[in-house]
Amino acid sequence: MLPKLLPNQKVFVEITNPVHGGEGWKFGTCLWSPQKDNGGAAAWKLMEEINPGDIIIHFLKLRIREYFLYGFSIADSKLIKTNDRPPNPGKWDKGPYQRINLGEFKELNTPVSVKEIFDAHRKELIKILDVVEQRQFYVLDKNDLLKMQQAYIVACENSLYVLLNKYFAANETGAQEVDVIYKVKADNKIVVEETEETENEPTPSDIAPPGKKDAKVSRFIRDTKLSRTLKKKHQWKCQVCGEHILLPSKNLYAEGHHIQPLGNKHNGLDVKGNILIVCPNHHAEFDYGSIAINPGTMKIEHVDETNRWHGKKLAYNRADIDKMFLEYHYEMIFKKL
Numbered sequence: 001m002l003p004k005l006l007p008n009q010k011v012f013v014e015i016t017n018p019v020h021g022g023e024g025w026k027f028g029t030c031l032w033s034p035q036k037d038n039g040g041a042a043a044w045k046l047m048e049e050i051n052p053g054d055i056i057i058h059f060l061k062l063r064i065r066e067y068f069l070y071g072f073s074i075a076d077s078k079l080i081k082t083n084d085r086p087p088n089p090g091k092w093d094k095g096p097y098q099r100i101n102l103g104e105f106k107e108l109n110t111p112v113s114v115k116e117i118f119d120a121h122r123k124e125l126i127k128i129l130d131v132v133e134q135r136q137f138y139v140l141d142k143n144d145l146l147k148m149q150q151a152y153i154v155a156c157e158n159s160l161y162v163l164l165n166k167y168f169a170a171n172e173t174g175a176q177e178v179d180v181i182y183k184v185k186a187d188n189k190i191v192v193e194e195t196e197e198t199e200n201e202p203t204p205s206d207i208a209p210p211g212k213k214d215a216k217v218s219r220f221i222r223d224t225k226l227s228r229t230l231k232k233k234h235q236w237k238c239q240v241c242g243e244h245i246l247l248p249s250k251n252l253y254a255e256g257h258h259i260q261p262l263g264n265k266h267n268g269l270d271v272k273g274n275i276l277i278v279c280p281n282h283h284a285e286f287d288y289g290s291i292a293i294n295p296g297t298m299k300i301e302h303v304d305e306t307n308r309w310h311g312k313k314l315a316y317n318r319a320d321i322d323k324m325f326l327e328y329h330y331e332m333i334f335k336k337l
């Protein structure tokens, strides 16, 4: 849920891309722009009106021409003029720069495609556009289509805030929070009770087994967050085939695969280097040992040598994959078959 608005608290919308300036200037940590708009209109003059405590709603361009409602944060500072330069300023390569620090960044569990919002609320959105002079995050183009606003920061009208909150309430962490369920034994040893990596999971209270005195079932949010963060970072694309699943909601779907499986048999770790992003098919194939990444060649090997991915390179590799885990999977799970 978005925070309940306090008197004098204002809401702004950031429309941006995942690069966002690079290290130290990353998405979710700050808002920033050059101090002067060399193009003419002072599009980000609005940043001067942002005060600590104001709410920032983030829209992110995750695919070409496709924006997603992504999360929100709270302004932590007023506008700061600075001589520092973002490492990756993109087309804003002329400083000096200004920034607003952000805090309490919260991401939606499943980002919502703006198309979905436009389709579901066209009439309401047009109405808001009609009565309010302030720029909104969308415009109506000459073909009568709702389009994202080409601006970095815009104000958010109250009725729009209420509407967006519906999406926050429905897509937030909670019901879809957890990938892995652990059982914590009396001696504090953690074993994997069960793995669930679908996006439609019961809430923790639904799955807690009743009446187990010596064990406590916990769900490690941190684990899921890691997998989710990776999936988002790589736009839900399978590392083997490059495919992702587009859900009817227009959201994307992929799964996080622990290369060396978690749990007391394999004792893999829940770390970045041990998580591959895969489609459900390839996830199952890795789990069953039908497919592997050869840690020497970094090529895909399949038990079925006629399989279309056998001998191919990954759709994309990640520098943060740890070969140690690939070796484990290759030797212990794949070769064993």
Ligand SMILES: [Zn+2]
Residues within 6 Å of the ligand: 238, 239, 240, 241, 242, 243, 278, 279, 280, 281, 282
């Ligand atoms: Zn795949």
